[in-house]
Amino acid sequence: MIHVLKAGTIKNYYTTERYLQKFLWKKKRVKDIFLKQLNFRFITDFEHYLRTYKNSKKQLMLSNNGVMKHLERFKKMINLAIKLEWMNKNLFSQFQLKYDKYDKAYLNERELELLETTEFTSERLQKIKDCFVFSCYTGLSYIDVKELTENNIVKGLDNTNWIYTKREKTDEPVKAPILPKAWTILEKYKAKEELDIKTNLLPISSNKKTNAYLKEIIKDCGIHKNISFHVARHTFATTVMLSNVNHNRAKRLK
Incomplete structure (x- = not known):
């Protein structure tokens, strides 16, 4: 079976390649070796070059984990x-x-409720908020939300209603129930004329x-947290x- 790297992964390898090329030229004045x-x-x-690399504004570009990622890709090429x-x-x-190691950031119940109940007059912010909340209630990644179509929604x-899809990153199958709050967001944008529901739902x-x-x-x-879509x-x-586990447990105890 032929395994094809995803576009995002290939892009990351190209970035590592560019750092290698810059390193070769700066340290050895050659373009290849x-x-x-x-x-x-x-x-x-x-490794030292990556840790000390600065952009045009004299700012360090990579964290320790960023350096390790580039070395990990280089290691995979050596192994190949x-x-x-x-x-x-x-x-x-x-x-x-x-x-x-670091603690993975997440929104707690209070923060998630605060986000859900905040409405934005800016259409661009409201759309992204809805997509983010949808992901909070489905567990889908950014790319999986972006590529979600009607074909992925089944009874x-x-x-x-369930979501049947494959994770873009790993190609692993994903089966997730669509919770009511996530379904409400899908229904909201399905009703909008400017959205082509044949190609994208959000x-x-x-x-x-x-x-x-x-x-x-x-x-x-x-909310005072450093947040990305992930x-x-x-x-x-x-x-x-x-929250769902605790809710179901409480229902059984009644």
């Missing part, structure tokens, strides 16, 4: 070269990728604009699912 010239020192020098018998030695055998055996913007608008939205709601998935897994 033979695989046999690579060694452990090359990796540590490249070894499998193809282009190289004999694994340069990363003595190099350990060390990621910083389950329990006669309720009016989400580009990933970059969506995250920029979310910062405005969260600030206007008085936070919706964590909110679904922690706040929404936990």
